[in-house]
């Protein structure tokens with residue numbers, strides 16, 4: 001395990017929660033190329049590993065991530081970033097099939113905020129701050145800050161953040177629908193683990209279907225989305241876990257899910 005910029009652990013009573021901790025403390029977890037490659041390779045590993053049912057992405061108590069590494073980007077020119085598809089490998093996380101929770105304490109700025117938004121659920125510590133300050137650097141968000149944020153908190157709040165570079169508190173982010181719940185900073189990780197354990201106790205296959213269906217809603221018209229949802233709903237009837245879930249309810253016992 002030769003990870004330079006991440007700490008990977010397994011959490012929960014059943015050790016079935018994969019925890020990825022961003023760990024470049026000297027530069028506030030600036031997301032350099034190497035770090036993102038490491039995140040991608042850990043996600044590849046977690047996706048294949050049947051003992052991992054849910055993943056948490058977090059930073060330190062002070063910072064989730066202060067964005068892409070500005071020192072790494074500083075001297076690049078248009079040809080290099082365009083021909084080299086600069087930062088295109090960032091989208092891996094949005095294609096991850098298992099549930100992934102972002103637990104955000106401190107700054108989630110620029111690429112840091114975008115990374116959190118590529119996760120499925122965002123929990124935040126009460127001192128977290130979200131923002132897309134790229135405009136201050138003379139550039140714009142490049143990994144979803146003008147797209148996922150707009151779809152999440154709407155055009156007008158997104159305009160305020162992206163055009164001014166101002167930050168949004170955890171409390172405002174919760175009101176706006178970006179953050180699900182806010183906790184005291186020291187309780188954040190435990191709360192994320194509790195949620196992850198609940199999700200991890202359910203059918204991994206059916207959880208994946210639910211995630212796929214929700215994500216499809218962002219791409220499809222209502223009718224297409226409803227059709228897609230119905231197909232997946234019908235497909236749950238091809239799983240053992242659906243039979244088991246309903247049988248357990250009727251027999252008044254806890255379900256034992258086995259599909260992988």
Ligand code: HXC
Pocket residue numbers: 026027028030031066067068069070071087090107109110111112114133134137140141142143
């Ligand atoms: C490289 C960074 C960095 C970053 C901080 N550091 N953010 N290095 N890239 N994004 C480094 C600083 O240079 C400094 O190094 C050390 O971390 C501590 O940072 P300070 O600024 O001294 O800390 P503080 O005063 O507490 O301010 C915290 C902060 C500020 C408000 C978060 O660091 C900040 O504004 N950072 C940049 C945020 C940003 O603009 N993010 C967007 C990046 S663009 P030294 O060596 O001096 O100690 C982006 C595009 C994404 O993300 C596109 C994706 C496709």
